[in-house]
Amino acid sequence: MISIDRMKFDSVPANLKVGDTIRWVNRDAVPHTATARDRSFDITIPGNSIREMKILKKGQHEFFCRFHPAMKGVLSAAP
């Protein structure tokens, strides 16, 4: 699970691997996205909502919110 609260991505769980499911929990009232800079994922999470996403690509993925570009994180996935 990765929470989003007050315009920040919470810490990303360690030891993730391809095939794992990430649960994005948006506790803000406004929508956010989790968008990989390499475009390996791009998910929109409406305000006060939860969305799930399967990790499809190994490697270190920097991600950000397209609506609020100052929001950033890094997700690392093993094969």
Next chain:
Amino acid sequence: MLRVMFLGMAIASSSLAAASNDNSSSAASTQETSIGDAEIAHIAYTAGQLDVVAAQQALERSTNKDVRAFAATMLRDHKAVNDLALALVTKLGVTPQANPVSQSLTDEADAVRARIAKLSGKAFDRAYIDREVGFHAAVNEALRSTLIPAAQHPELKDLLEQGLALFSAHQQHAEDLARELQ
């Protein structure tokens, strides 16, 4: 933008100075006003609504992809927060009260909107984004230094703190865009 920034200082230091409940200082200036949750709610809602209107103007006039995306975010976010604010004041039984600060915000925003309506292309984009930088800086300063400390009800204070986090991200986004538009 300077006028907006001046207004921000006014919000932070003058018009809301009575938040200190210092009756002697309140009496010292006719520009000062008592500030309670009803006034705070009105100021916060007004600021959000004014930025919605500014975003609508940008979506009507700008063809710049990044400026339009920013405006769409302003429209969506400020509407969402104002919907929350309306639900909260209804729940708390607080009736937002018009006051000199929210009127000043409105007057200033109206003047800027009229001024930049005469611009087009890159000149409009720059003016709109500069306005967004100044407006968010002023509102954030007012939230940080005056409105949040003065808010009495914990749920209103919490909503204002959520707003400050959101509007600070908006300000940074606008500052980044302003640099790109130079």
